[in-house]
Amino acid sequence: MKKKNEEKKENKDQGLIKKNEELEHQVKRTLADYQNLEKRVAEDKIEWVKLANRQLLLRILPALDSLILAEKHTKDEGVILSIKTFLDAFGQEGIKKIETVGKDFDPNTMECVHVAEVDPSAGSGQGQGEGKVVEEIKAGYTLYDRILRPAQVIVGKQQ
Amino acid sequence: MGKIIGIDLGTTNSCVAVMEGGSPKVIHSAEGRNTIPSVVDPISHVVGDVAKRQMVLKPKTTIFSIKRLMGKKFKDESVQFDAKWLPYTIKSGRDGMADVEVEGRMFTPQEVSAIILQKIKADTEAYLGGKVTQAVITVPAYFDDSQRQATKQAGEIAGLEVLRIINEPTAAALAYGLDKKNAHTIAVYDLGGGTFDISILELGDGVYEVKSTNGDTHLGGDDFDKVIIDYIADQFQKENGVDLRKDSQALQRLRESAEKAKIELSSSQEAQINQPFITQGKDGPLHLTMSLSRAKLEQIVEPLVEKTLKPVEVALKDAKVSKSNIDEVILVGGMTRMPKVIGSVTKFFGKEPNKSVNPDEVVAVGAAIQGGVLGGEVKDVLLLDVTPLTLGIETLGSVSTPLITKNTTIPTSKSQVFSTAADNQTQVEINVLQGERPMAADNKSLGRFILDGIPSAPRGVPQVEVSFDIDASGILNVKAADKATGKEQSIKITGSTGLTKEEVEKMTKEAEMHASEDAKKKEKVESKNAADSLIFTAEKTLKDAGDKVNDNVKKEIEEKITALKGVLDSGSKEDLETKTKELSESLQKVGQAMYASKDSAQGKQPGATQDQESTTNGQKEEKIEEKEEDGKTSADEPVEGEVVN
Numbered sequence: 001m002k003k004k005n006e007e008k009k010e011n012k013d014q015g016l017i018k019k020n021e022e023l024e025h026q027v028k029r030t031l032a033d034y035q036n037l038e039k040r041v042a043e044d045k046i047e048w049v050k051l052a053n054r055q056l057l058l059r060i061l062p063a064l065d066s067l068i069l070a071e072k073h074t075k076d077e078g079v080i081l082s083i084k085t086f087l088d089a090f091g092q093e094g095i096k097k098i099e100t101v102g103k104d105f106d107p108n109t110m111e112c113v114h115v116a117e118v119d120p121s122a123g124s125g126q127g128q129g130e131g132k133v134v135e136e137i138k139a140g141y142t143l144y145d146r147i148l149r150p151a152q153v154i155v156g157k158q159q
Numbered sequence: 160m161g162k163i164i165g166i167d168l169g170t171t172n173s174c175v176a177v178m179e180g181g182s183p184k185v186i187h188s189a190e191g192r193n194t195i196p197s198v199v200d201p202i203s204h205v206v207g208d209v210a211k212r213q214m215v216l217k218p219k220t221t222i223f224s225i226k227r228l229m230g231k232k233f234k235d236e237s238v239q240f241d242a243k244w245l246p247y248t249i250k251s252g253r254d255g256m257a258d259v260e261v262e263g264r265m266f267t268p269q270e271v272s273a274i275i276l277q278k279i280k281a282d283t284e285a286y287l288g289g290k291v292t293q294a295v296i297t298v299p300a301y302f303d304d305s306q307r308q309a310t311k312q313a314g315e316i317a318g319l320e321v322l323r324i325i326n327e328p329t330a331a332a333l334a335y336g337l338d339k340k341n342a343h344t345i346a347v348y349d350l351g352g353g354t355f356d357i358s359i360l361e362l363g364d365g366v367y368e369v370k371s372t373n374g375d376t377h378l379g380g381d382d383f384d385k386v387i388i389d390y391i392a393d394q395f396q397k398e399n400g401v402d403l404r405k406d407s408q409a410l411q412r413l414r415e416s417a418e419k420a421k422i423e424l425s426s427s428q429e430a431q432i433n434q435p436f437i438t439q440g441k442d443g444p445l446h447l448t449m450s451l452s453r454a455k456l457e458q459i460v461e462p463l464v465e466k467t468l469k470p471v472e473v474a475l476k477d478a479k480v481s482k483s484n485i486d487e488v489i490l491v492g493g494m495t496r497m498p499k500v501i502g503s504v505t506k507f508f509g510k511e512p513n514k515s516v517n518p519d520e521v522v523a524v525g526a527a528i529q530g531g532v533l534g535g536e537v538k539d540v541l542l543l544d545v546t547p548l549t550l551g552i553e554t555l556g557s558v559s560t561p562l563i564t565k566n567t568t569i570p571t572s573k574s575q576v577f578s579t580a581a582d583n584q585t586q587v588e589i590n591v592l593q594g595e596r597p598m599a600a601d602n603k604s605l606g607r608f609i610l611d612g613i614p615s616a617p618r619g620v621p622q623v624e625v626s627f628d629i630d631a632s633g634i635l636n637v638k639a640a641d642k643a644t645g646k647e648q649s650i651k652i653t654g655s656t657g658l659t660k661e662e663v664e665k666m667t668k669e670a671e672m673h674a675s676e677d678a679k680k681k682e683k684v685e686s687k688n689a690a691d692s693l694i695f696t697a698e699k700t701l702k703d704a705g706d707k708v709n710d711n712v713k714k715e716i717e718e719k720i721t722a723l724k725g726v727l728d729s730g731s732k733e734d735l736e737t738k739t740k741e742l743s744e745s746l747q748k749v750g751q752a753m754y755a756s757k758d759s760a761q762g763k764q765p766g767a768t769q770d771q772e773s774t775t776n777g778q779k780e781e782k783i784e785e786k787e788e789d790g791k792t793s794a795d796e797p798v799e800g801e802v803v804n
Contacts, residue, residue: 111212
């Protein structure tokens with residue numbers, strides 16, 4: 001009888017010990033989750049600031065695109081200066097224009113919107129040959145070496 | 160064991176999510192987007208956005224819409240149809256299956272899809288910082304065994320053990336937790352980039368069974384874009400006699416404008432389309448400037464939206480259920496953000512569809528939840544409750560001041576220091592409120608108690624700390640303690656979260672309904688409190704300044720005090736504000752006078768003695784006033800002149 005009671009008590013103790021372990025485990029896990037979350041929030045904040053800038057820049061870029069188009073059509077001195085002001089400011093904020101014309105097409109930084117047929121026998125013309133960018137439709141930019149917006153280009157292709 | 164990820168392997172876009180801390184989280188691609196275009200160049204192993212950018216240059220090696228070929232025979236009618244418009248080469252491979260040929264090499268749709276899955280796997284591993292080996296992948300409800308098998312193989316080729324293939328509509332239902340809500344019959348309306356699917360599901364034994372499915376495999380966002388482009392181009396042609404669709408560069412810009420306008424019009428009533436120098440006319444450059452209203456857009460896309468309703472009817476008929484038997488409707492796919500689509504679906508079913516989960520992500524989220532269930536993580540996580548409504552106390556002017564805002568995860572606690580609203584007030588009443596309305600009377604009072612024995616002091620001096628504490632089971636403990644004497648009182652409220660769903664909804668709805676009138680009411684009380692506070696300050700200042708203020712100024716201020724007192728109870732908000740401002744301006748003269756006299760009579764003792772006009776000690780002003788919550792440091796020193804919130 002006594003032994004049975006003791007056994008019962010031991011079982012109960014074991015149960016409690018196990019339960020205690022489980023709870024401790026859970027608390028630790030929760031705390032860890034929380035601390036990890038805090039770290040991620042801090043990281044996200046930094047990322048967010050960058051992203052917020054991205055969104056703003058992406059909204060501003062079409063205005064610059066229009067200026068560049070205006071310049072192409074009018075060759076106006078004032079417009080050229082305006083564009084320069086833009087690009088200077090961009091440069092100071094870590095924004096760089098992606099070089100395109102004459103370069104090999106790179107889908108990582110450029111988007112091909114058209115192909116232009118090039119004649120392989122024509123020799124050393126401008127942009128010559130297969131897979132090279134022959135014209136830039138819309139300028140692309142990088143922000144701290146990450147793509148802000150890919151450039152839209154016309155790529156040469158042999159007939 | 161690593162995490163099990165959930166993948167929505169779509170026709171146009173794919174998305175991935177994972178359970179994190181008990182809730183699903185969508186993982187952004189390395190390019191920072193929540194979805195990845197399902198586009199692949201199997202030769203150069205370029206995937207997603209990058210592959211999409213070379214589509215025009217390499218139409219034969221850039222594979223998209225590969226899902227349309229998954230597990231299909233080459234001679235299948237649908238493959239024959241798609242082969243006509245897809246720019247890459249489709250051929251009959253082993254066992255007559257449809258394969259693609261790129262630069263002389265044959266690829267099965269499984270291999271092509273696997274490249275997408277590999278990128279998803281890599282992006283996810285970068286995010287999680289560990290290996291990912293297991294996944295749940297979704298497929299359309301109508302996928303047959305061969306198509307499901309092919310999807311599974313794609314996963315395996317990508318190095319993922321596919322624990323389960325689940326139906327896309329089922330995943331969407333899981334994302335909304337409809338299985339737990341016991342929604343018996345549900346309709347999932349999925350309008351994506353290139354396909355439309357409608358599925359009717361029925362819940363049985365805790366699992367959703369697909370009763371019927373229908374749709375249009377060639378109807379989606381791209382068709383919507385096309386009609387918008389056509390409309391704009393037609394308008395432009397009417398005005399300028401130039402067809403922009405013939406100028407490929409102009410068309411490119413038109414396409415971008417149309418898509419932008421479409422997205423903008425989901426949230427605003429009008430969109431501006433501005434594309435200067437869009438093309439060259441006879442007399443110089445032409446500009447595209449147009450405004451497109453939401454009403455016009457809806458008129459343009461109406462036939463497309465209507466087109467989706469026929470399959471819905473057929474699906475209902477096949478499932479042998481009527482519209483009224485549908486318990487819940489779910490919207491999936493980016494196009495379902497369009498108000499016109501939401502409106503048509505609402506009208507058709509006669510009920511508001513579920514649309515709170517991002518429609519681009521909802522399927523992946525559901526897959527991640529399924530993954531969480533399989534991995535035991537969903538069960539493992541302690542489910543924490545939230546407070547359904549805001550909890551606060553009543554302060555001066557019957558304003559409800561929140562302490563714990565709604566949707567705060569519990570257990571939690573919060574405390575704030577308040578003060579008295581009248582001189583020599585010896586007790587405060589704490590009225591615990593629940594609800595979203597700014598005025599106390601409109602919220603539910605959960606209980607009240609009185610803290611007395613506060614030592615007599617001018618208003619704003621005593622510091623009463625009120626703390627709210629909710630434990631995990633929703634029991635709310637409210638305690639008020641006088642910092643000077645340490646005296647405290649508390650109350651325990653058990654029913655703080657025990658509201659029925661209907662009650663919570665009703666209170667939330669009421670708060671939304673009355674939002675503007677409530678705001679006005681509260682503003683009025685605030686101006687009244689500000690006026691009241693300024694009267695008190697003015698009177699005190701005059702008294703403290705004594706004879707340092709000349710009689711004219713004194714008289715002016717006294718007059719203005721009387722004027723302000725006159726409108727305190729009856730005046731409009733504007734009245735109160737102007738008179739408060741006037742008094743405040745006059746009052747500044749006192750300050751100037753005091754400094755001037757100090758300069759001229761150095762060393763003279765300031766006459767400011769704190770002999771307050773003693774009011775009756777038994778005054779029972781039952782309101783308390785909120786003190787600016789300004790961290791513990793400033794709260795420890797008495798603040799002169801109370802702050803009204």
